Amino acid sequence: EAQVTQNPRYLITVTGKKLTVTCSQNMNHEYMSWYRQDPGLGLRQIYYSMNVEVTDKGDVPEGYKVSRKEKRNFPLILESPSPNQTSLYFCASSLWGPAVEKLFFGSGTQLSVL
Amino acid sequence: SQQGEEDPQALSIQEGENATMNCSYKTSINNLQWYRQNSGRGLVHLILIRSNEREKHSGRLRVTLDTSKKSSSLLITASRAADTASYFCATVDMRFGAGTRLTVKP
Numbered sequence: 007e008a009q010v011t012q013n014p015r016y017l018i019t020v021t022g023k024k025l026t027v028t029c030s031q032n033m034n035h036e037y038m039s040w041y042r043q044d045p046g047l048g049l050r051q052i053y054y055s056m057n058v059e060v061t062d063k064g065d066v067p068e069g070y071k072v073s074r075k076e077k078r079n080f081p082l083i084l085e086s087p088s089p090n091q092t093s094l095y096f097c098a099s100s101l102w103g104p105a106v107e108k109l110f111f112g113s114g115t116q117l118s119v120l
Numbered sequence: 121s122q123q124g125e126e127d128p129q130a131l132s133i134q135e136g137e138n139a140t141m142n143c144s145y146k147t148s149i150n151n152l153q154w155y156r157q158n159s160g161r162g163l164v165h166l167i168l169i170r171s172n173e174r175e176k177h178s179g180r181l182r183v184t185l186d187t188s189k190k191s192s193s194l195l196i197t198a199s200r201a202a203d204t205a206s207y208f209c210a211t212v213d214m215r216f217g218a219g220t221r222l223t224v225k226p
Binding site for chain 2: 010039041046047048049051065094096098108109110111112113114116
């Protein structure tokens with residue numbers, strides 16, 4: 007089944023403890039992206055990647071890192087999480103890019119930073 | 121930044137009624153897409169309308185696009201309780217607004 011898989015679904019951590027949220031897609035998509043969703047603010051793009059080894063900042067990249075070493079994986083790294091990063095995170099992918107193709111979303115990761 | 125902005129923020133209707141939500145955007149587009157999000161879950165693509173199209177249908181969904189007004193509307197006909205969700209529009213670069221929260225009462 008074609009899908010975008012995020013893990014974990016829920017994560018509670020403490021300030022400063024490094025964490026990684028994984029994202030994997032099995033559709034051979036070139037484009038992958040991370041969003042965070044906060045009440046009243048909609049979805050905001052954190053980082054995106056047009057291809058392997060190519061990543062670019064979105065609207066809210068501060069405090070996050072990403073890597074794209076393989077086409078299928080696009081992990082989101084929080085080196086030193088802070089409470090303002092408590093949010094619902096989504097990974098998404100599309101075949102070529104969002105200008106022409108629909109996005110497929112993962113199920114989300116609810117992160118709480120205490 | 122380029123962004124779709126949905127209106128109204130919330131909409132509550134009875135089952136069987138039609139629901140209309142609107143989207144405005146700021147710059148030129150190649151296409152506009154509509155997505156649905158069930159509570160706390162990932163967004164699901166509903167329909168894509170290209171800039172040279174004025175109207176598109178998919179089942180009970182009807183989307184219109186007016187590039188001169190930089191706006192789009194999504195009409196859900198004969199709504200069902202299962203249509204209760206948030207609806208988002210997105211344009212190039214896939215920047216999303218806060219969405220329209222639709223509640224369909226049985």
